Amino acid sequence: MVTRFRFQEHALGRPCHVARVTIRGVSEEHLHLDYYEVMAVFAGSGAQRLASGRQPLTAGDVVLVRPGDQHAVVGEGRAGLEFFNVAFSARTWRTFADLTQLAEPDRWDAAPRPPLLRPDPAGLDAVLAACESLARRFPTGTTMLDLVEFWTALTATLCPVDPLPPGPAATGRTGPPDWLAAACAAMPREENLRAGVPRMVELAHVSPAHLARSLRRHYGVSPTEYVIGLRLQHAAALLSTTDETVTRIGLRCGFVSQSYFIRCFGREYGTSPERFRRAMQRKYVP
Incomplete structure (x- = not known):
């Protein structure tokens, strides 16, 4: 396998x-x-x-x-x-x-x-x-x-090509619009993760429906799925590098409910936060 x-x-x-x-x-x-x-x-x-x-x-x-x-x-x-x-x-x-x-x-x-x-x-x-x-x-x-x-x-x-110019000349570009790329770049900050999808809407300066359509088109996920993915990625990093409690890490990443955090983490990583932490500690070689 x-x-x-x-x-x-x-x-x-x-x-x-x-x-x-x-x-x-x-x-x-x-x-x-x-x-x-x-x-x-x-x-x-x-x-x-x-x-x-x-x-x-x-x-x-x-x-x-x-x-x-x-x-x-x-x-x-x-x-x-x-x-x-x-x-x-x-x-x-x-x-x-x-x-x-x-x-x-x-x-x-x-x-x-x-x-x-x-x-x-x-x-x-x-x-x-x-x-x-x-x-x-x-x-x-x-x-x-x-x-x-x-x-x-x-x-x-x-990359031998020049950056794609802004405006009408870039209409053939397959990547996301600048406002969406900028919002996605800002979202991994911890304060934005805690604020969640409403903060992403603020950063994008578009309606929730327009954000949802654009995110689905360019990234294949809903705003909620995108934010949860970032929260879990940050949680995995904190579990690997700090001794903070699972509850504290969940709160830092925007999960108000510990049980919901543990369920989401299990679906993403196939194990509990505690087991993930123990596995990462065993992998670390100074």
Whole structure:
């Protein structure tokens, strides 16, 4: 059976997970449920095993593995395959992509297999330097600003197209409107999570019905589902990184009822908040 991975199971409450990886032989096959993963190969050779076939990898390749992609990584020979691995949640990446109004991320999502990009030597050096900088910060705690700096370096190198201009020229754009992207970017703040959907309506400056239609069209969820998802993501981060009680964490994230919080958390993560916390503590390696 293929292992199914969720972002918070590995992020330990941080906005990203970063590792310098060496694969010799074949890694465990797994499915990404809710996160993206950048693989920046700097040495060796190998491949990805995908449902659509084999994708060869060699030094200089940069791969974006997306939510829904199922893969295993193969390292060939004695040296294997060496790469930086940077994982981040789908929600935060899509918010960044929407705010920057770049067309390339939409194309990457629509590609039939994980996009494999081969930047020129200067571009590769920039991507690897950004990976290394993020990896140095990771043991002591990366911030969202660190992740945004990484994304900026990544897209500056790998997105050859100009940002889509505002106004009528952008009518072909498939991403959400600016007001929706801005509201979604603001919602993860704790005070906004507690205020819930009414705060999202205030931030969007549109009617509740218009917000609901637009959110369903661009993100496939209702405003309530979107806010609950953000609340649970924040709760998982707090369970991983603090010793606050489950009740206190639920209240911080906007759940007035503890029983409702526990039910929602169980549906999302398949376990109780307490069991999730114990599992995260066992995974933490100083």
